[in-house]
Amino acid sequence: MSSIVIQFLNGLAGASALFLVAAGLSLIFGVTRIVNFAHGSLYMLGIYIAYSAIGWASGSDGPGPMGFWGGVLVSAIAVGATGALTEMLLLRRIYGAPELFQLLATFGVVLVLKDFALWVWGPEDLLGPRAPGLQGSVAILGQAFPTYDLVLIAIGASVLCALWLLLRRTRWGMLVRAATQDREMVGALGVNQKWLFTAVFALGSALAGLGGALQIPREPAQLLLDLSVIADAFVVVVVGGMGSVPGAALAALIIAEIKSFCVGIGQLDVLGFTVSLPKLTLVVEFIVMAIVLVARPWGLLGRAPGPQRVFAGGHEQPLQPAVRSALLAILALLAAVPFIANGYTVVLLIDILVFALFAASLHFLMGPAGMASFGHAAYFGLGAYGAALLVKAAGFPMETALLSAPFVAAAGAALFGWFCVRLSGVYLAMLTLAFAQIAWSVVFQWDTFTGGSNGIVGVWPSPWLASGSAYYYVALTLCGCGIWLLRRIVLSPYGFALRAGRDSPLRCDAIGIDLVRMQWVAFIVAGTCAGLAGAIYAFSKGSISPETLSIPLSVDGLVMVLLGGVQTASGPVVGAALFTWLQDTVARNTDYWRALLGGIIIALVLLFPQGIVGFIRQRFGRSGSL
Amino acid sequence: MSMAAMLSARRLIAYYGQAQILSDVSLDVASGEVALLLGRNGAGKSTTLKTLIGLVPMAGGEVVFRGERIDGLRPYQIAQRGLGYVPEDRRIFTDLTVSENLEVGRQPARKGLPAWTVKQLYKLFPNLAEMSARPASQMSGGEQQMLTIARTLMGNPACVLLDEPSEGLAPVIVDAMVAAIKEMKSQGLAVLLSEQNLHFAEDVADRAYIIEKGSIRFCGGVSELRDNDSVRSACLAL
Incomplete structure (x- = not known):
């Protein structure tokens, strides 16, 4: 009995972390319709900035002058500012571009942020400080449970309440909910969406940063967090229903609890086979997602989206x-x-x-x-x-x-x-x-x-x-x-x-x-x-x-196709050649090839929102068969 | 009449992709006047209104609103200058309650124009008052139509573009629409009303434009149109 309670609490702590990062992603997607691949990078940045801000790096034994919680707060604000800046400098220019190009642009941001972290904090995993006064554990039904995890649960619940109040009780929240459903109409009613979008990006990013910073006592800061966290966050958002904050909370809870109980139960004998449930934790969320999407194609609390056009397709013609x-x-x-x-x-x-x-x-x-x-x-x-x-x-x-x-x-x-x-x-x-x-x-x-x-x-x-x-x-x-x-x-x-x-x-x-x-x-x-x-x-x-x-290879494939231009048959071939050659050349000449590649991707998206071959075709008339 | 026009469009041209929808649309609406835009399905009525509010990009022509060029502005900028838009498909925010829908439409009051309050709008549409806390997803079509008009009026517009407000509604709701349009008119608003239903529109309109294949084919008083059988049968009969 007591171990079930402990597993449940473990699950809650995990859910709290998942929720923080997924809620921001869901808000951003709901309003701007941008699938922000860089959200996991913002989380990673949150851990790194918290690490430095708390002052552990200065070599002293304890937190610096800002203290633990000051550092966490600074990290959330800094990451929120990074998100707002990304929106204003990059995404704002491409809201009119096809959705997949926006995705490509955010992937460029992933690469740039990864190398930024590598440059500032180096390739080693960094272990952060424990929260002062919360290093110990409390006894719950005779079993020890980390005090910090209890605090984490409380923070997750408070953020959920605060978000709920913000969305339900303020005019800003009303506009966010209205824009999630029909942003064009919100504009036609006189609301300047520009700042609404920037604000949503800042809030969503700050939540990702907070989620990351709060993990500093629990896991090391490292460079692989970005893609692993974004995969987790996507799953939570999709299971909960894109754009729904309560949905994100529910999905985070379900997934984290299942994971926690998989670890708690350990080996299980089924019909003579030994199934290792802890090993299952790597995929359990994806299994949950597959089941939910087959049963409820728009997530647990999501709504059927309007007719979606991922992009305008091309008109393939025979070769001239x-x-x-x-x-x-x-x-x-x-x-x-x-x-x-x-x-x-x-x-x-x-x-x-x-x-x-x-x-x-x-x-x-x-x-x-x-x-x-x-x-x-x-x-x-x-x-x-x-x-x-x-x-x-x-x-x-x-x-x-x-x-x-x-x-x-x-x-x-x-x-x-x-x-x-x-x-x-x-x-x-x-x-x-x-x-x-x-x-x-x-x-x-x-x-x-x-x-x-x-x-x-x-x-x-x-x-x-x-x-x-x-x-x-x-x-x-x-x-x-x-x-x-x-x-x-x-x-x-x-x-x-x-x-x-x-x-x-x-x-x-x-x-x-x-x-x-x-x-x-x-x-x-x-x-x-x-x-x-x-x-x-x-x-x-x-x-x-x-x-x-x-996942990185899947993303490479996407980049190749979008780089070349999805509307043309030769696009992917050109894109693959360019990408493979770039990766090879750039990687041989610098440690920071990702940032360079990311920068090139961002520049290409800004310059050629139709892809390279699409651009050539548009610029030099319809050769029709490219 | 064009001297006093509050909204004045000249030679509008607009496309959806490759297809030209508007080729030559010029019209004027004056303060305290209801101008009617009549035409068959697909003639370009909705596109005209969407072009005026900026939702469909203009490929040519110019629009002057309250003495200022507004073509090329973003929809929110046009709305902030006092042009209200009521879409044909209503586009109610179904996740929000009735009163929240009204709040989204709220804009500061404008000098020399009626300032609408929620209370006044509930008086104009008594059905809404009874359901102010209800989610908009649980409203009937007629109630949604009232809400979409009330939401636009919350922006205190000088001119309202109304896209087929009587479409698919019960006669008793249509009466409420007529009352609402008359109230707007009496408050000195300019109204551009797109309709297929001439009987409904004749009651409230002062002047009429007939649009066919993206250009204006007739412009005149409503009584003139009533007497002109040849125009009516050529441009309106099915």
Whole structure:
């Protein structure tokens, strides 16, 4: 009995932390419709700033002159100011751009903030001070419970109450709630949204900063927090219903309690199998999210959004003769590369080819099929692991494994896609993220089969393909065929139906097109091609790790597609080439390649809100077929 | 009449994407006057009103409101200058209560213009008074229509753009709309009323414009229009 109470309290403390960061994200999304990837970075900044502000870094034994709580407050305010500044300098300029570009811009901010933290605080984990007077524990039903966690619970509850009062009892809160539903109408009633948006950003960011700063006695400040926290926060926001603060509180509570009890119960024997529940905590929130989204597509307390258009799709057309000849010339040039360039260039080009196919498959989903995926790396990784395991565990010849691995990814895409295509817009994107995280966590934890965090080594091509240039031709052929196939499908009757479904789902329904099945097939096609890219990647590197299906790789894919321009078929290829080359070049020349890349992304978004190829097309007339 | 015009639009042009919706719309509304914008479905009535409030970007033409050019301004700037907009689809904030909806519309009082209070508006729309704490999601269509007009009046506008307020409403609610429009008129407001329902509109309007395929085809007094069968059958009959 007493241990149940303790687990429950543990859950409450976890919920309090989750709620603080998720409430801010939900508020920001509700009003500005911006999916703020940088929210986790603001949380990370909150921990770091609190660390310095409290004064631990000065070398003294205890908090500096500001004291613990002063430092926490300073951190929240500083992070709030950072958020407001980001909104005013960057996001304010791109509210009119497609939603996915706003996402790309916030991802640029993630990269910049990460390197800012690296530059200021260094790569080591930093352990902060305990709160004065709260280091001990109190006895609850005979069991010790950390005093600080009790305070954390109280703070979470107070912030919830304060937010509730702010939203319900003030004119500002009324405007926020009204704008969450229909911001255009709020503007037509004479309210200047500019400052409303900035204020919401400042408040949401300050909450993230506060959430981070309050964790300083519980976990070290480190650079990986940004993406792990943003994944958690997204899940809470989506489960609760985007834009709903009470929803965020409810979802945080459910997820944190389930996690806490998983840890508390430990091993469980089910039908003779031993299930380790603590290991489940890595995915439990994503499982909860998958269940909630399938049952209630707009979250527990969310509302059905109006018709969402993630972006305006392109009008893919057959190639014109001039472009066709240009493409053949480029292909010929690529085929000649091993004779004219050095080995390093060949290796880099294999990477570029792999990611071009990966990005093209993601573009197929996002462009013609109109579904944004935040977890596309799952299929890349399934292909890579499929290839490696077919060789290592099943003893297939390398060639067979390379060609069979895409079907492993296809199976995964068929399973995950069946659920995803039942949603739309941001919710669909979040579910793809959830499934990718589940896949990652299975691979990461299943040491005996997948090698766990070490991955699988010694995945080499057959001897006749062992030379760099031989494998280059394999990659060129397979990636070329994959991209050609994707384009062929877009221009087929099936592709027409898919694009029609993207542009007017209701009309498609009315003329007898089964849109859900169409989208499911699109999901499988895209997954298969991503899997092929993953398989080629595995044999080109000789080893693979869980990173091949992690969130950062999914985000890389998004960046490639959006960088090139989602409205054009060649966009993802150009974007992948540019991104891979930039990452390679910049990373070799500076420790702060992320900040540079982030800066470039932000500059590109501000300069070319239609993507690079989209810009060229707009600027230099419709060559029509780019 | 254009000398006294409070709102004056000249040669408005507007597009939705590639499709041209307005090609030549010029109209004037004076203080204390109800001007009627008549036309079939898809003729450009709603787009005209949305262009005036700034929700649809203007591709050409100019708009002068109370002696000041307002074309190119943001919707909130236009609203702050005293132009009120009542959308056809009402766009009530259903998460908010009735009184909260009114509060969102609140703007400072303007010199020389009627300053509406919640109390006055509840008197004008007695149904609203009885449900001031009710979430707007639980209102009937007619009640929502009253709320959307009351919300716009909370901004103390000098001129109100009313987009098809009688659409789909029961006759008893339509009577309440007529009373509200007459009250606005008596307070010296300018009203631009877009309608398909000529019978409702004839009661309150002073002058009428007929819009077809994005341009104004007729401009004249309501009685003139009543007697002009050829215009009515050409531009209004289904």
